Amino acid sequence: MPRRGIRWWGRGSSTTEQTQSENPILDEYLAKQRAREDKRKKASPAPSPMSTGDLSADSIFADEHDTGKAAQPAEVPEPTGPRPRDKAAMAAALDPDPRSRRRWERKMVIREIRKRGRLSKAQVIKRTERESLTKSPFIHTSIKKLGPLARQIAGKPIEEAITQMRFSKKKAAIDVKQILEHARNEAIVRRGMGLGKAQGEFHEPLLIRNKEGKKMIVTDKSRIYVDQAWVGRGSYTKEPSFRARGRVDILRSPQTSISVLLKEEKTRIREHEERKKKRDNRKLWVQLPDRPIQQQTQWYKW
Template sequence: MSLHLPSRRVVRHATAISTSNPSLPFLVPCIQRRTASWLRNKLTGADLTAKPQNPLTEEFLKRKPKQAAQARGDLASSSIFEDEEIAGPKPKQAKVAEDGKEGRLTLPRNPETMAAALDPDPESRKRWERKMVIREIVKRGRLSRAQTLKRQERELLSKSHDFKTSVKKLVPLAKQITGKTLEEAIVQMRFSAKKVAVEVKEHLEHAKNEAIVKRGMGLGGAKGFSPVKIQTKDGKRVKVDDPTRIYISQAWCGKGRYTEEPDYRARGRINVMKNRSTSLTVILKEEATRVRLHNEREEKEKNKKVWVQLPNRPITAQRQYYSW
């Protein structure tokens, strides 16, 4: 059995050992306060399980609804979801029916909370609505030519990510695919010897999928269309079998960000080398647009007046005598 002898008590009573009648208080075991209080409560018969008196706790316990006996599968008293049970059931969700189908459950939305995102500037919105109403009254509901073509013909603008190349190297590829059908442009990039042609081919395939999914282009199914031969703007002859076939109307390049890298030269010189990046943007349209442009050029050429050397017009501002 070992005794608990703190060093400070041993030093304090070291002198008592040398005396003739020494007292040995340091040999008595030390009892801690919490142990002494526990022994006191046990001897007096005090209730050890009694909770401290707190008015806030008592008030909370009074307001807390009494729960029934815990059933099998119910939440435990120590569960983190106990507060949800105390709060009670959630409000019933509104049931919304759509097109006669089974409705889906949706939470009621607060329009004031949603206005911060849907209508951040109400004054500007009111001015824009007033402007559109005035325009509709002035035009009497008639659409402009650009709006009519926008409704009748489909097109897609697709911009690629930045390729690790320069504009000088990417421009020839952009010129090569302009005016070609999308399938032909992909084949050209597949067999091109240029390094960046692989990334251009991947972007064209992505733009094709985007045009089909987002705009519904290139799906075919045009009824009553007979194949026609047209002449493009650059003078090439093209045979159109399907008016929904996709072609590349425009393609251009744009400069992107660049990184700097040291270029070590002779005699201890260091130059700064820029690693440039370039993006490619294409506009995809359907062959129906190219057919319309061909017909408009032919109509304009047919309506053009014949040039004559001496037109038949009245002579004005003429003098009655010679000017020499």
């Protein structure tokens, strides 16, 4: 075994030449590799100086980069009119769950067919008559103070109820007046109530009786009136009340809301006709049935 010295590790060139000459397969591979590199250098042009964002000539993405530049079309001017709506994007908001919508539609169709297309009395009223329910935010007052105002406006036309609150001496009447005006505007805009005269609908004056039995004349069937008005109790707010000798009392201020249900005179006319029909169909009351007396005794049998 030869001694491993400096000469053995390839200090001179004789060891490398001897190794290459002893492996002819490696010599043939290296010769082909040199010939391939010389051929590629002769075929490729001289590299041009690279610009910012450009690729080098020997990059593997050079062909795609040059093709993309050549195939780039000319700039098309943007259309000036309104852009067409994307139905797929609109469906996400208009129909987010189509499966549930189809199930609901199927359920409604089955419900209509179950009674052979006949509607109940409540459904007919909902389709033919309009109503609007408005609930106010909590007001810093008590039920004892707000209740009389609710009873005062119940059953009156909306304009008359607003007039009553305008000239009322109660402090809470200012808030109730604002709530009535908001409820009137909401009923007109959202429900289309009170637009009979604006649409050219005129009717002959009709004498009816309201729920309290008072007579009244109706000239416009679309006139808005306050059918119901009630109050609701809210939470209490705490406020400090500073007293003498450093004492502090806690005041509990009540909060109350008022709800208003607005309807049209068509509803009041229908209720008047129903009460009248019920009163006309009422049977005559008799104290005892008219039948022969049998088995008379000294005691009563009834």
